[in-house]
Structures are given as C-alpha cells and as structure tokens.
Amino acid sequence: MAxxxxxxxxSARATDKAIQKVAQDGGIVSALLCYALxxxxxxxxxxxxxxxxxxxxxPTIAMTPEEIIAAAGTKYTFSPNAxxxxxxxxxYGLEKIGTVGTPCQIMGxxxxxxxxxxxxxxxxxxxxxxxxxxMENFPRDSxxxxxxxxxxxxLENVNKMDIGKGKFWITDPEKESGLALKxxxxxxxxxxxxxxxxxxxxxxxxxxxxxxPDGWSTVFTRTDNGADIFTAAVEAGVIxxxxxxxxxxxxxxxxxxxxxxxxxxxxxxxxxVNMGLPSPF
Amino acid sequence: MLDGLKNxxxxxxxxEAKPDAEDDEAKAKLKQEIKSEVEAQxxxxxxxxxxxxxxxxxxxxxxxxxxEQISKESSTQEVEKVADKPKIGYxxxxxxxxxxxxxxxxxxxxxxxxxxxxxxxxxTTLVDLWEMPEMDLALVEGSVCLQDEHSVKELMExxxxxxxxCAFGSCAMTGCFTRYARGGQLxxxxxxxxxxxxxxxxxxxxxxxxxxxxxxxxxxVVALIxxxxxxxxxxxDMAACNLACGCDLQTNVVSxxxxxxxxxxxxxxxxxxxxxxxxxxxxNKNRCIKCxxxxxxxxxxxxxxxxxKKDLGL
Numbered sequence: 364m365a366x367x368x369x370x371x372x373x374s375a376r377a378t379d380k381a382i383q384k385v386a387q388d389g390g391i392v393s394a395l396l397c398y399a400l401x402x403x404x405x406x407x408x409x410x411x412x413x414x415x416x417x418x419x420x421x422p423t424i425a426m427t428p429e430e431i432i433a434a435a436g437t438k439y440t441f442s443p444n445a446x447x448x449x450x451x452x453x454x455y456g457l458e459k460i461g462t463v464g465t466p467c468q469i470m471g472x473x474x475x476x477x478x479x480x481x482x483x484x485x486x487x488x489x490x491x492x493x494x495x496x497x498m499e500n501f502p503r504d505s506x507x508x509x510x511x512x513x514x515x516x517x518l519e520n521v522n523k524m525d526i527g528k529g530k531f532w533i534t535d536p537e538k539e540s541g542l543a544l545k546x547x548x549x550x551x552x553x554x555x556x557x558x559x560x561x562x563x564x565x566x567x568x569x570x571x572x573x574x575x576p577d578g579w580s581t582v583f584t585r586t587d588n589g590a591d592i593f594t595a596a597v598e599a600g601v602i603x604x605x606x607x608x609x610x611x612x613x614x615x616x617x618x619x620x621x622x623x624x625x626x627x628x629x630x631x632x633x634x635x636v637n638m639g640l641p642s643p644f
Numbered sequence: 645m646l647d648g649l650k651n652x653x654x655x656x657x658x659x660e661a662k663p664d665a666e667d668d669e670a671k672a673k674l675k676q677e678i679k680s681e682v683e684a685q686x687x688x689x690x691x692x693x694x695x696x697x698x699x700x701x702x703x704x705x706x707x708x709x710x711x712e713q714i715s716k717e718s719s720t721q722e723v724e725k726v727a728d729k730p731k732i733g734y735x736x737x738x739x740x741x742x743x744x745x746x747x748x749x750x751x752x753x754x755x756x757x758x759x760x761x762x763x764x765x766x767x768t769t770l771v772d773l774w775e776m777p778e779m780d781l782a783l784v785e786g787s788v789c790l791q792d793e794h795s796v797k798e799l800m801e802x803x804x805x806x807x808x809x810c811a812f813g814s815c816a817m818t819g820c821f822t823r824y825a826r827g828g829q830l831x832x833x834x835x836x837x838x839x840x841x842x843x844x845x846x847x848x849x850x851x852x853x854x855x856x857x858x859x860x861x862x863x864x865v866v867a868l869i870x871x872x873x874x875x876x877x878x879x880x881d882m883a884a885c886n887l888a889c890g891c892d893l894q895t896n897v898v899s900x901x902x903x904x905x906x907x908x909x910x911x912x913x914x915x916x917x918x919x920x921x922x923x924x925x926x927x928n929k930n931r932c933i934k935c936x937x938x939x940x941x942x943x944x945x946x947x948x949x950x951x952x953k954k955d956l957g958l
Contacts, residue, residue: 367958368953441905441922441923443905443907443920445907445908445910446907446910446911446919448911464906465906467904467906467943467944468908470906471906471907471911471942471943472908473956474941474948474952475911476952476955477951477955478860478863478878478940478941478948478951479859479863480852480853480857480912480937480941481852481853481854481912481914481940481941482911483855483857483859484857484858484859485911500905503922503923504922553901554904554905554944555904556901557902564958565953565958585956586958587957635901640900641902641945642902643902643943643945643946644947644949
C-alpha cells in the first residue's frame with residue numbers, strides 16, 4: 364500500500380494567520396504542536412530550530428508556541444531531533460513530548476519504543492510524533508551547491524526553499540527561481556536511496572505538500588492517539604479541512620510519487636544486496 | 645500451558661540438541677567436576693531444604709484447615725499455577741549490578757512480575773541461596789575474568805543448569821567497558837582478561853544496554869512467558885554478537901551507505917560519546933564504553949517493521 368495504514372486523509376491548513384505566514388505549506392505541524400502544547404497534551408516539543416548559519420537547522424526543545432512557530436518551514440537538510448530527547452526527559456523533566464521528523468527519523472524513534480534497549484524511561488515520554496513527507500534529504504553542502512553553484516544566489520539571501528512541480532525553488536529578495544530537479548539528483552544522501560517510506564507511515568499524524576493546493580497540506584491520521592489530537596484540533600478550529608476528493612491534484616499524484624519512491628528504493632536494495640551489501644529492509 | 649510454551653521455546657532455540665562440547669574433552673571434564681562439586685555442596689542444603697519444606701507443608705496444612713474460604717479445588721489450581729511459573733536466575737559475573745537494579749526499576753509491575761509471573765529462584769542480592777538450582781532462564785550480568793577460576797566455573801555451571809542463557813546487559817554481551825581491563829592493579833594485578841560470556845559458552849539471547857533499560861527487561865520477560873518468539877528474535881540474533889564499539893556506526897552504517905542522519909544512535913549512547921556532525925555520527929573513542937547501544941538502536945542495522953506496526957496498532 365502506497366500510504367501505509369491510516370484512518371483518514373484530508374487536505375488541511377492552520378487557521379492561525381501567523382502560522383500561515385511562516386509555514387511551508389498548510390502549517391499543520393506548527394498548528395498541531397502548538398495546539399497540543401496549549402492543551403497540555405505535550406509539555407514541550409523538539410523541533411528543527413534555526414541557527415546563526417543560514418539553512419543549518421539545530422534540534423531545539425521548544426517550550427512555547429512562539430518557539431514552535433519560529434521553527435516553521437522546511438529545511439532541506441538534517442535536524443536529528445532525536446538527539447535531544449533524553450535531555451528533554453532528564454534535564455527538562457518533560458513527561459510528554461511532541462516532535463516532528465522525516466520518515467527515517469520516526470523509524471528510529473519507533474524502533475526505540477518497541478525495543479528500548481538503552482533508553483531508560485524515555486520511550487513512553489513521546490506523546491505526539493508528527494511525520495513529514497520526504498522524498499530525499501540533502502547534506503547542507505548539497506544545498507550550497509544548488510543555491511550558490513547553480514542558481515547564482517547565496518544561502519544567506521534565501522528566504523524559502525521548496526521542492527515541487529519538478530523543480531527546486533528558492534525565494535530570495537530578488538525573485539523566485541527554480542532549478543530542474545534532475546540537477547539536484549546525485550546530491551541527495553545515499554541512505555535515502557533505499558528508503559521505502561514517503562508519507563511517514565509510522566507517525567501519529569503525517570503531513571506534506573503533495574496532493575493539496577498551495578497553502579494546504581495533505582494529512583494522514585494514523586494512530587488512535589494521533590487521530591484524537593488531530594480531530595480535537597479541527598474541532599477547536601485550529602485546523603480547517605477539506606475532503607481530499609475536492610482538492611487538486613489529489614491522492615492520485617501522491618500515490619504515484621509514493622509508489623515511485625518504493626519501487627526505486629526496492630530496486631536499489633536489490634542492487635546492493637546483489638553486491639553483498641546489507642539492507643535493514 | 646506454560647510447559648508447552650517452554651518446550652516450544654526450547655525446541656525453537658535448539659536446546660534439545662544443544663551442541664555443548666560433548667566433543668570437547670576438557671570442557672566435559674570441567675562440567676563433570678562442577679557437577680560433583682555442586683552435588684557435594686548441595687547435599688546438606690537439600691536436607692535442610694527438605695526439613696524446611698516439611699515444616700512449611702505442615703504450616704500450609706494448618707492454614708488451609710483453618711481457612712474455610714479456600715476450597716480444595718482452588719488450592720490445587722494454585723499449586724499448579726505456581727509450578728508453571730518460569731524459574732529465573734540472576735547471575736552476577738564481573739558486572740556492576742546495574743542491570744539487576746534496572747530489573748527492579750520496573751516499579752509498577754515488579755511485584756506482579758515477581759509473584760505472579762516468574763519465580764526468581766537464584767541470584768546474589770535477590771535470593772538467599774548458595775547453590776545454583778536448575779533454571780529456565782539465567783540472566784547473566786557481567787563479563788568473565790579468565791584469571792578468576794571461580795568465575796569461569798560458575799559460568800559453566802550456569803550453562804549446565806539453565807534452559808536459556810541470556811547475556812544480560814552489555815558487559816555480558818560485548819564485554820562493554822571491561823574490554824578496557826588490562827590488569828596491573830592491586831590486589832590481583834593478574835586479573836587482566838575479561839571476555840563476554842559468549843566467548844566461553846553458548847548464549848541463547850542477549851539484551852544489550854549499559855544498563856539494559858527496565859522496559860526492555862520487562863518486555864523480554866513478558867515475551868518469554870508468552871512464548872512471543874517474534875518479539876525475541878532480535879535478541880536471539882544478537883546472542884552471538886560479542887564485539888561492539890561506537891565505530892561500528894561508521895563501519896556498518898555510514899560506510900555501507902545506510903545512514904540517514906536520524907540521530908537515534910546519539911540518543912541511545914549512555915556516555916555522550918557520539919554527536920552528529922553534518923548529519924553523520926561522530927564517535928569519540930575516548931568516551932565510548934563499547935556497549936553497542938548505538939548500533940543496536942540504529943534503524944538502519946535492523947528494522948522490526950512488523951513489531952512496530954503491531955505495537956502501534958497499524
């Protein structure tokens with residue numbers, strides 16, 4: 364199945380204008396984490412915060428909605444949020460933690476929950492895991508290569524990055540410009556090439572851009588816990604939804620991309636295994 | 645029912661045909677030696693136990709007679725239930741008791757675990773018993789000092805008397821920080837060689853961690869009681885693994901084009917010997933204690949997809 368197990372899929376966006384303004388798409392991650400924080404479903408969230416270096420995210424323990432919103436927007440490089448989880452539990456003393464991650468990051472967290480070998484009293488503190496769709500991820504120097512080497516801009520000037528409609532887009536003070544995705548191929552990390560999960564199949568709730576119009580996100584609710592929190596956020600008016608059938612381009616495109624990633628990953632796994640290399644999947 | 649499960653377990657693990665050193669004369673001799681030693685030791689104790697048992701029986705009889713609520717039928721059921729509980733032993737080799745402590749840190753479920761689900765039949769710090777009894781599962785904590793004759797013999801005896809031997813915690817599984825032992829200290833400067841238990845005996849399953857978390861210990865024991873071999877499979881697979889170091893992440897994950905920079909290894913490290921630099925784990929060998937937690941936790945070394953989906957209800 365292309366999308367993993369889920370309860371419901373909708374097109375959705377945050378109703379908060381402040382979130383809409385800074386969000387990558389529908390602002391679902393920010394809105395859900397803020398809602399969960401305000402409702403005391405979580406006591407803090409580990410998010411991909413900004414650093415002084417442009418486009419170099421740093422895992423950050425956010426304790427207020429402002430800090431969560433400050434981390435909004437996709438950074439197309441690594442923010443290993445898991446590395447601060449023990450600190451959040453032990454130094455910050457948080458009992459209920461929310462976080463956001465790519466599919467592979469969530470795999471690490473879920474494996475830790477099922478087999479908590481060396482993570483004493485950490486596994487049960489994750490109260491909400493939001494997954495983001497992910498086709499591939501890049502080392503920061505790959506971003507530098509596109510932006511500075513191929514697009515004549517600089518990382519410092521770029522306000523927003525986005526991948527969509529076959530291009531890698533940057534918005535800088537001058538203009539919006541796009542680079543054909545085939546120019547970015549070969550710069551993604553090799554670990555991505557065997558990944559079989561596009562839509563964060565193990566998250567409580569997963570969200571991403573593909574399938575919904577600009578400014579909206581495609582959202583899957585998966586676990587009971589995730590569905591409860593999302594439904595409550597919708598009922599509280601924090602998030603508005605539309606049926607997937609009513610939006611363009613809809614699930615068909617998402618399914619095509621998800622299956623494309625799975626097929627490609629499966630082929631790469633076979634290629635590697637034939638060479639005698641290991642694969643966890 | 646539990647007996648059936650236990651048999652299933654034994655069969656699954658190939659314990660009926662365990663390839664224990666029948667061919668190895670020295671080992672067989674050592675075993676025989678241990679056997680006779682143990683027998684000699686346990687005789688007086690056995691007699692004492694018989695007397696104690698008889699007294700206890702007498703006491704129980706009196707109680708049963710005086711208690712009208714306990715019907716005869718229910719009391720037999722009770723006995724059967726008790727007899728079915730897996731017998732678990734805790735063996736302390738060259739370890740720090742951290743894993744044993746971790747077991748007891750299952751605060752909420754510990755009393756249920758100890759009274760209703762298992763019998764802890766042996767273990768220094770836990771049970772006042774000197775002779776090692778037969779056990780269904782032996783949790784062995786700590787590595788073995790080759791220069792300490794008693795430790796070596798004790799480990800052989802564990803193998804002899806246990807259905808399943810579990811390397812309990814990283815010292816038993818990989819040697820962990822005793823890998824750095826090199827002797828030269830008072831009062832036994834010769835005590836320099838410490839090996840994981842699978843260097844000396846056949847190990848059936850392993851629970852890494854320094855210490856192994858309370859949760860994983862509870863999960864393993866519950867899985868054993870339920871005969872949930874699917875859950876235990878990774879621990880069975882790890883039984884023979886006795887080398888570990890933070891540099892495994894480089895060798896087995898990064899160099900194999902598997903790393904995605906998720907950070908789980910850093911989360912798992914108990915000594916902060918790992919940090920993420922440009923999305924890859926960077927290993928400080930001066931801090932690493934070789935517990936193996938990082939590579940074990942990495943979602944790119946092995947990934948229990950089915951188990952996770954089951955746990956999440958997906």
